[in-house]
Amino acid sequence: MSIEELKSRLSGAEAYVLGNEAVARGAVEAGVWVASCYPGTPSSEISDTLSELSKYFDFEFEYSANEKVAAEVAAGVAIAGGKSMVVFKGAGFFVASDALFHLVYSGISGSMVIVACDEPGLHSSADETDLRLMGRVGYLPTLVPSNPIEAKEMTIEAFSLSEKLKQPVMLRLTSRVCQQRGFIELGSVPGNENHTIDWDCDKPWWQQFVLVPATCRPGRLRSIEAMAVAGEICETSTFTKITKVDSDIGILTCGVVHGYALEALNLLNVKASVFKVGMSFPLPEKKLKEFIQGLDQLFVVEEVEPYLELYVRALAKDVNPNIQIFGKDNGYFPLPFEYDTSVVVKAMAKALQLRVPIEYDKIEERSKALQEIVFPRPPVLCAGCPHRASAYAARRATKGKAVYVQDVGCYALASPPPINVGDIELCMGTSVGVSCGLNYIVDKPIVSVIGDSTFFHSGMPGLVNAVYNEVNFTLLVLDNGATGMTGFQPNPATGIRGGDKPGKKVIIEDVVKGMGVEDLKIVDSYDIKALRAAVKDSVAFEGVSVIVSRRKCAMLIISDSKEKGVALPVYRVDPDKCNGCWLCITGFGCPPIEKVGEVAGIVAENCMGCGVCAQLCPSKAIVEVK
Amino acid sequence: MDKFEIVVAGVGGQGVLLLGSLLDKAARFDGIKTIVGSEIHGMAQRGGPLVSYTRLGEDVFGPIISVGCADVIIGLEYIEGLRNIERLSKHGCMIVSDTKRPSSTMWLTDSPYPEKEFVLAAMKKAADNVLVVNADKIAGTAGNIRASNVVMLGAAVAGVEGFPISQESFMDAIRMTLPEKLVDINIKAFKAGVEATS
Numbered sequence: 001m002s003i004e005e006l007k008s009r010l011s012g013a014e015a016y017v018l019g020n021e022a023v024a025r026g027a028v029e030a031g032v033w034v035a036s037c038y039p040g041t042p043s044s045e046i047s048d049t050l051s052e053l054s055k056y057f058d059f060e061f062e063y064s065a066n067e068k069v070a071a072e073v074a075a076g077v078a079i080a081g082g083k084s085m086v087v088f089k090g091a092g093f094f095v096a097s098d099a100l101f102h103l104v105y106s107g108i109s110g111s112m113v114i115v116a117c118d119e120p121g122l123h124s125s126a127d128e129t130d131l132r133l134m135g136r137v138g139y140l141p142t143l144v145p146s147n148p149i150e151a152k153e154m155t156i157e158a159f160s161l162s163e164k165l166k167q168p169v170m171l172r173l174t175s176r177v178c179q180q181r182g183f184i185e186l187g188s189v190p191g192n193e194n195h196t197i198d199w200d201c202d203k204p205w206w207q208q209f210v211l212v213p214a215t216c217r218p219g220r221l222r223s224i225e226a227m228a229v230a231g232e233i234c235e236t237s238t239f240t241k242i243t244k245v246d247s248d249i250g251i252l253t254c255g256v257v258h259g260y261a262l263e264a265l266n267l268l269n270v271k272a273s274v275f276k277v278g279m280s281f282p283l284p285e286k287k288l289k290e291f292i293q294g295l296d297q298l299f300v301v302e303e304v305e306p307y308l309e310l311y312v313r314a315l316a317k318d319v320n321p322n323i324q325i326f327g328k329d330n331g332y333f334p335l336p337f338e339y340d341t342s343v344v345v346k347a348m349a350k351a352l353q354l355r356v357p358i359e360y361d362k363i364e365e366r367s368k369a370l371q372e373i374v375f376p377r378p379p380v381l382c383a384g385c386p387h388r389a390s391a392y393a394a395r396r397a398t399k400g401k402a403v404y405v406q407d408v409g410c411y412a413l414a415s416p417p418p419i420n421v422g423d424i425e426l427c428m429g430t431s432v433g434v435s436c437g438l439n440y441i442v443d444k445p446i447v448s449v450i451g452d453s454t455f456f457h458s459g460m461p462g463l464v465n466a467v468y469n470e471v472n473f474t475l476l477v478l479d480n481g482a483t484g485m486t487g488f489q490p491n492p493a494t495g496i497r498g499g500d501k502p503g504k505k506v507i508i509e510d511v512v513k514g515m516g517v518e519d520l521k522i523v524d525s526y527d528i529k530a531l532r533a534a535v536k537d538s539v540a541f542e543g544v545s546v547i548v549s550r551r552k553c554a555m556l557i558i559s560d561s562k563e564k565g566v567a568l569p570v571y572r573v574d575p576d577k578c579n580g581c582w583l584c585i586t587g588f589g590c591p592p593i594e595k596v597g598e599v600a601g602i603v604a605e606n607c608m609g610c611g612v613c614a615q616l617c618p619s620k621a622i623v624e625v626k
Numbered sequence: 627m628d629k630f631e632i633v634v635a636g637v638g639g640q641g642v643l644l645l646g647s648l649l650d651k652a653a654r655f656d657g658i659k660t661i662v663g664s665e666i667h668g669m670a671q672r673g674g675p676l677v678s679y680t681r682l683g684e685d686v687f688g689p690i691i692s693v694g695c696a697d698v699i700i701g702l703e704y705i706e707g708l709r710n711i712e713r714l715s716k717h718g719c720m721i722v723s724d725t726k727r728p729s730s731t732m733w734l735t736d737s738p739y740p741e742k743e744f745v746l747a748a749m750k751k752a753a754d755n756v757l758v759v760n761a762d763k764i765a766g767t768a769g770n771i772r773a774s775n776v777v778m779l780g781a782a783v784a785g786v787e788g789f790p791i792s793q794e795s796f797m798d799a800i801r802m803t804l805p806e807k808l809v810d811i812n813i814k815a816f817k818a819g820v821e822a823t824s
Contacts, residue, residue, distance in 0.1 A: 016651060042666075123666045147662070147689075180689045181650055181663030259662075259688025266685055340690040358694040363752075367712040370748055373740045374709045377637070377729045379672035413672060417734055485672075591673065591730035 006049065007056040011188035019177040020045035022148040022184050023087075023115055026155025028053055031190040033082040033110075034060045036070040038457065039486040040089030041124045042175035043117035047087050047498075048487060054499040058192050061498040063489055066428070066457040067092035071099040071114070078103075078112035078168065079209055080197045083159060090118040090129055091427065095458070101138045103168055105219035106209045107226070111162035113155065114140065114170045117178050120303040121338030126408075126427070128336060130304035131172045132254075135281035139223045141230040142170040142281040143239065144255045148182040154239065154278070156187075161233065165226040172280070174303065176256045176338070231282040239278025240287060247271040248296035249352075252288075252308055254280055257339050261301040264344035267357050272299075283311055289319045299348060300327035303339050326351045380413055383591050384558075384608035386525035386551035387411040387451075390478050391421035392588055392616070393531035394447050398539060402445045403438055407431035407459070409451035410484045418589035421449065428454055432462025432475060439471040445539045446473035453483040453491035455508060460515070466544045467516045474538040474545040477508055478525070480553040488556070512546045519543060525551035528615045558608055569609035570625045575599045577621035584613050584622070627658070629683040630790050631691045632782075635710045636702030637727045638676050641775035643667065645700065646678030648779060648799045655795035658682050664689035673729070675706055682790060698786050700778050702761075703727040704745045711752045719755040719786045721823075723778050725762055757785050757823065764818045773815035776800070780819020793820060 005015040006025050017025070023046045027035060035054075037047035047063065054061035064070035067088045077084035088096060093116040100114060116134075119125040135142030143158055145151040154171055162169040207215060234240070249272040253261045258276045265272055275291045277283065292298060292312060300309040309327035316323050326332040332347040333339075342360055349356045381388045391414035394404070406412045406425035415422025424434055431448035438446050450459045455477050466473065483489045490496035495505030512520055519541045521534045531549060538545030552560075561568050578599035585593055585600065590613055592606035602613075604625070614622040632649055636642040643665055650663045665678045679691045696714045701707020701722035714720060728739045749756045759781040765774040783789050783796060793816075800812050 016647070016654070175666060176664060176689050179665050179667065181647065181665070182661065183654065256688060259686075260690070260692075262687040263685070263692075338690075340692040341688060341695070342692040345692075360693055363694050363712050366752055370708060370711070373744060373748055374705055375729060375732060375737060375740075377673065377675050377705075378731060379674040380730055382672065410672065585733045589730060589734070593730075593733075594728070595733055 003049070003052045007053060008186055009189055011186055013186045014183050015186055016181070016183055017148055018045055019145070019148040019151045019173065019180045021049045022152040023155050023171065023173070024049035024053060025184070025186065026152035027085050027113070028057050028059070028189055029152070029187045030156045030159040031083060031193060032059050032085050032159070033195045034073065034077045035085040035087065036062050036064045036073040037087035038064055038067045038070050038092055039483060039489040040092055041486055042119055042178040043087055043089045043092075043115065043173075044486045044489070045178070046115060048489065050087070051498045051500070057189060058195070063491065063498045065492060067095040068099050071096035074112050075099055075103050075108070078108035078110045079106065080199065081109040082195065082197060083111050085113045085115060087115040088117075089125060090116055090131055091125060091127055092116065093131055093134060095428065097134070097138065100140065100168065102211055104139045104223045105211055105216045107166045107219065107222055108162070108168060109166065111159050112168040113158040113162060114168055115173070116170060117173045117175065118304070119175045121175070123175055128304060130307060131170070132280040132307050133305055135170050135172065139227055140168060140170040140281065141165065141227070141279065142172050143278060144172050144280045145177055146256045146258050146276075147177065148180055148184050150239070150278075151177060152184050157239070161230070164233070165230055167223065167226045174256055180256070227282055231285065234279045234282055234284045235286055237279055237284070240284050241276040241278065242287070242291065243274045245271050245273050247273060249273070250275065250291060250295040250298045251301055252291075252298060252312055253277070253301040254308055255303065257301050257303050257344075260339055260341040260344045261299070263341040264348055267341065267345055268348055268354050270348065270352065270354070277308060280307065283308070285315070288312060289315055292316055292320050292323055295320065295323055297324045297326065297351070299351070300325060301333070301339075301344055306335070378416070380589070380591060381410060382554050383606050384554035384610035384612075385410070386480055386549070386554065387414060387478050388419060388588065388590065389528060389610070389612045390476055390525045390531060390549040391419045391449065393528050394449070394476060394535050395419065395421050397532040397535035398445060398447055402447045402539070403442055405431045405435050405438070405446065405448040407448070407450040407454050409454050411449050411451055411478055414449070418586050429458030429462055432459050432466060435473045435475070436462065436466050436469065436471045439473055447476070447535065447539065448473060449476045449478060452477065452479040452481065452493040452508060456492045456506065460511065463512070463517070463544070464515050471544055472542055474535065474547065476535075477512070477546060477548045479508055479548055479550040482553040482556055484553050484555065488553075509548050512548070517544050517546050519545040520548070521546075522548045522550065525549045526610055526612055528612060554608055554610065569611065570604050570607050571609060571611060571614055571622050572602055572604070572625050573600045574621045574623055577619050579619050579621075581618060584617060588613060588616060627683045627790055629681070629685040630788075631682070631696045632680045633691055633696045633699040633710050633713050634678040634680070634702070635699060635706040636676055636775070637706060638673060640676070640702045640727070642676040642678050642702060644803070645775055645779055646680055647803060648796060649680040649791070651799040651802065652791045652795040653680070653682050655798050656791055658790070660684055660686050662686055662689050675709060677710060698782060698789070700782050702775055702778060704742060705740070708745055708748060711749060714753050717754055719757060720749050720753045721757040721759060721778065721782050721785060722749070723761040723774060724758050725774070757781070759819070759822055761819070764822055765815050768815045768818045769811045770815070773812050776812045776815040777819035777822070780816040781823045784820040785823025
């Protein structure tokens with residue numbers, strides 16, 4: 001929460017942190033050499049904190065172009081013998097997995113920690129994957145913290161485990177750990193170490209680190225051996241927490257849901273032994289067998305996939321075939337979405353035939369009745385957002401008769417009404433790749449939208465593909481100079497690097513031209529007339545068209561004006577001229593614009609003065625306040 | 627104290643997360659050992675709803691306040707208060723700011739912001755105690771309407787029975803957390819909130 005506390009070199013001091021910040025501090029205490037990331041909720045504060053801390057401690061930090069590159073950066077460091085960390089959200093793991101799943105075959109010389117943040121409940125992600133399974137698939141030993149204290153301790157432990165195994169180790173968090181606030185005790189930070197590797201040119205590196213079938217076969221055996229060692233370490237890990245009481249009932253749990261299980265026991269007044277898994281891969285098989293041997297009933301409390309459940313069901317067949325296991329597989333616990341204490345209470349009450357102490361059904365029924373009053377409050381594009389202007393112009397220029405393909409970023413908020421620019425959006429880079437496919441079979445023009453950071457992340461290979469395969473579509477690259485959705489991290493288009501260091505600015509139009517795009521236009525996002533003309537012209541062009549629509553993010557315009565002490569203009573509606581056509585609301589929808597009786601109005605303190613609404617008003621009723 | 631659970635609900639920009647951290651820190655100053663705070667803030671910057679949980683006491687192990695368990699909900703706005711009311715325990719207290727934050731998407735469906743009386747009636751159906759605080763006006767009188775959230779904090783401390791954190795600790799937390807130039811106005815706002823419900 002405060003970088004002042006986190007940058008302290010005093011060990012023993014207490015700091016108030018988010019789980020994410022605890023991970024960043026853990027990396028510093030473990031003596032990380034190089035950290036890389038691509039930002040994404042719920043992991044963003046890990047990288048942002050590392051970026052800040054890199055100013056005070058001796059390590060390199062970079063915002064990478066995408067997660068695969070970030071993983072490769074970390075891999076390079078760890079192969080050479082250094083200490084590295086790579087950070088991303090759950091979906092970022094998918095992007096990075098090519099690098100990660102192969103790195104296991106070469107192994108590493110130093111140590112490397114992969115931090116990946118899942119999001120049960122899909123608060124701001126588009127998937128609810130359980131990366132604990134990926135640990136198993138990829139042979140990545142995986143630690144799962146449940147609170148900020150464990151987040152820091154397990155980060156440090158992950159480095160030491162990685163060093164022992166000569167393999168990358170994963171730290172898997174969920175959003176309720178990432179964004180959980182609490183107090184941690186700071187540990188000591190190693191003094192200035194030498195972070196330079198004297199590369200041995202005579203060593204036959206290729207025998208281990210050039211992955212071809214002949215080197216991967218021994219690599220495969222090495223990774224299997226490493227997992228066996230990890231399994232032994234796991235059996236004695238202090239992160240496995242077992243609380244035995246005199247009861248036939250047991251609970252097996254992992255991560256943040258551990259707390260809900262304990263609270264449910266309290267609420268239901270049930271005594272049970274509790275096994276909390278700290279390392280989810282490999283699992284402590286011997287300890288688990290021992291635990292379930294003495295039980296009649298076992299509740300497996302875990303979010304997302306029945307990962308522990310299926311494992312323990314298999315174990316039980318050998319050691320305690322008569323044990324009753326209650327989990328997701330037999331319908332006692334729900335498969336999807338985030339858990340809380342009530343989920344565990346309901347499951348246990350059903351299985352043990354106990355009275356539920358809180359009237360959940362009644363309360364939930366009452367909440368349903370409230371839905372008429374409690375209107376939805378979806379996230380929307382901000383006042384003055386240049387993306388709104390770009391998307392509006394794109395729709396007007398094509399009169400709504402086009403396929404609009406979106407991408408990951410704020411601009412995807414232009415998909416629902418009133419803007420309606422967005423028919424498809426799957427993942428980073430969709431706008432270009434999916435358009436290439438649509439091009440073969442769809443009879444309408446294709447107009448796609450991608451942001452600056454996403455363009456560099458995974459738009460570029462798609463664009464090369466489009467040029468090469470002579471695809472006919474129009475791509476708007478919305479360059480607002482920020483990775484806005486995740487908290488204004490810099491990207492290659494900004495010319496700023498991690499730790500606020502200056503970097504080389506990569507010019508989007510130069511990249512586009514270099515790829516062979518012949519129809520390229522650069523337009524100011526606030527110039528609706530020019531944008532409409534550009535889109536119309538590009539749609540008419542046979543082949544790949546790119547329009548770079550450029551204007552700084554409205555939130556940055558506001559913060560700049562505050563910093564410089566320059567007031568932004570404000571607009572108002574002239575009620576005598578407004579004829580209530582509502583285009584500004586039902587077609588454009590900038591948040592400060594409201595209905596005041598028969599005419600439109602603008603809430604002055606929310607207006608940031610972009611003036612775009614004044615350009616589009618057919619009655620010229622919107623004017624600048626002089 | 628076995629357990630005391632506080633929900634803060636509002637819209638991005640109203641200062642929900644600030645109240646969350648002030649609650650956590652003030653509880654720490656009062657020597658409360660177990661403090662678990664939690665927030666979800668992915669989409670909030672784009673006008674979405676925002677919720678923070680602060681859970682105190684020895685019986686607390688996880689970060690989420692589950693249905694029917696909150697002792698207090700501090701609603702910085704009517705609808706966001708009501709949106710979270712299912713978290714409130716039957717004997718808990720809903721303390722809500724007399725503030726309406728419409729959503730810009732309301733205009734698309736032509737459904738106006740619900741009448742305040744309507745919202746309050748729904749709240750009273752679910753909770754024994756409902757307290758409305760004219761926080762924006764009180765904050766304005768104290769010097770800055772933006773300190774409306776801290777007015778609500780003061781009002782909750784003084785107005786909610788059994789609130790386990792002292793006023794002194796809140797003022798320490800304010801001094802420690804906010805930039806120096808904002809400390810005085812927020813202390814003033816906090817005290818004005820206390821006065822409003824004492």
